[in-house]
Amino acid sequence: MLENYFPILMFILVGLGVGLGPLVLGKIVSPHRPDAEKNSPYECGFEAFEDARMKFDVRYYLVAILFILFDLEIAFLFPWAVVIQEIGAAGFWAMMVFLFVLVVGFIFEWMKGALEWD
C-alpha cells in the first residue's frame, strides 16, 4: 500500500527543493554588506506610527467555521464513497438523511444571509 504514496513523498521533496533552493542560493551567492541605513525599515519617510497588525473582522471567523462544518461533511463522505457498493441501499439512504440535515443548515445560513459579504 505504501508504494502508492511514494510519488507523494517525491512530490514533497521536490517541492521543498524548489522552494528552498533559490533561498539558499541567494544566501550563498549574493553579496552581503549591511549598514545601518540599509537595515532601517525605511530609507526615507516616517517610522510606522502604530502596529500594522489590526484586528480581523469577525465575519472571517463565521466563514471559516461554516467551511469547517462542510469540510467535516466531506470527511464523512470519503469512507461512504469507498464502500457504497457493499453497504447497499440502507447505507445510501443513511447518507441521504445525513446530507438532508446539513442541507437544512445550509438553507438556514443562506436565508439568514450568512454567506453575504457587503
Next chain:
Amino acid sequence: MMFTDVVFYVLAAILLLSGLRVITTRNPVHAALFLVLAFFTAAGIWLLLQAEFLAIALILVYVGAVMVLFLFVVMMLDINIDKLREGFWEYLPMAGTIGLLMIVEMGMVLAEKNLRPSQAVTLPPNYSNTAELGKVLYTDYLLPFELASVVLLVAMIAAIVLTLRDRKDSKSMNPADQVKVKRNDRLRIISMPAEVEPEHVAPEEEK
C-alpha cells in the same frame, strides 16, 4: 534499516522540532503555522502505519480548516505578545505540575503497551482502513452517524446566531427591495389648509 524507517525518523524529528517551536516561538501566528507543520508530519507518520483515512482526515480537516480558524482567531484577538509573557514565572509551578502529571500518565500508557507487546497483526494485501471504517460506520453505528449531522447542524446555527449581525455602517443595497418599493413607502401626501398670507405686513423701518 528499511526505507520506511528512515522516513519515519525524519518525520518524527520534524514533528518533535515543530511541536517544540509551537510552545517556544514568541509570535502566536508562527506557533499556529508550526502546528500546521506538526499536523502534516503526523499525517505522514499515520500513513506509514497504513492508517490512510486518519492521515487524509488530518490534512483535510485539521490543516485545511481548523488551522485556518486558529489563525483567524489569533489575528482577531489582537494579542499583545509582551503582555502575554508577563506571568510566566508566577504560573510556572502550577503549569509545571500539570505538565509533569501528563508526562507520567503518558509514560504509564506507553509502558503498558511496551511491557506486554501485542502480536503484530498481519493484514491482507488488499486491506483498506477506509473501507473497514465505512462498513461499520454506515451500518452498525448508524445512529451516532446521524446524530453527528445534528451536531454539525447545531454548530452551524450557533455560529450564525452568535456572530452574524447587521452592520450599521454598511451601505450595500438590496436591488429586490429597491424594486419592490411602492409610492406610499417614499411619499406621504398630507391634506392641510392653505396658508393665507397676512393682509397687512408691517413695512420695515418706516420712520
